[in-house]
Amino acid sequence: MLLQIDLQAEEPIYTQIMHQIIEGIAKKELKPGDDLPSVRSLASDIGINFHTVNKAYQLLKQEGFILIHRQKGVVIHPDGVEKATEVFYEKLRRKVRPLIAESISRSVSKTEWDTICATIYEEIEPEEEQ
Structure with a gap:
């Protein structure tokens, strides 16, 4: 890599x-x-x-x-990465919240936001798991 x-x-x-x-x-x-x-x-x-x-x-x-x-x-990490916990989900919410707020302020629609997130997720997700 x-x-x-x-x-x-x-x-x-x-x-x-x-x-x-x-x-x-x-x-x-x-x-x-x-x-x-x-x-x-x-x-x-x-x-x-x-x-x-x-x-x-x-x-x-x-x-x-x-x-x-x-x-x-x-x-x-030889055991792999720990699965998401409620602590992780709270951290995720804290990090994403300002991006969503800025997006709304800039007139990015929910549909556009969802499309951007889905596209990035698909770019990163390994092929065999899609």
Whole structure:
């Protein structure tokens, strides 16, 4: 999986790294137990400070997407990602709410919103599960 980092984007680099790794897991391009580059290796490959990669990895670890071993390195969580809980659904609502509010403010209809969400979901969902 190659990361496509936009150094000029508004989105912080560590967030781009996180989002792309999570999308790789969702698309099953990254499977439980797969190795990820070390913090220093990924930072060197992208040409960024290793603290930026470390921040992304630490947040991914907190969210249960990866494990970090001193000897084994960084791996996609071998047990897979924990299924959605009510805590996750509340987090999802908090994150989506401002996007919906902005969309409504910009006259995006519910139908358009639903279509955008469905299209993105279908782009990410692995083929065998559709």
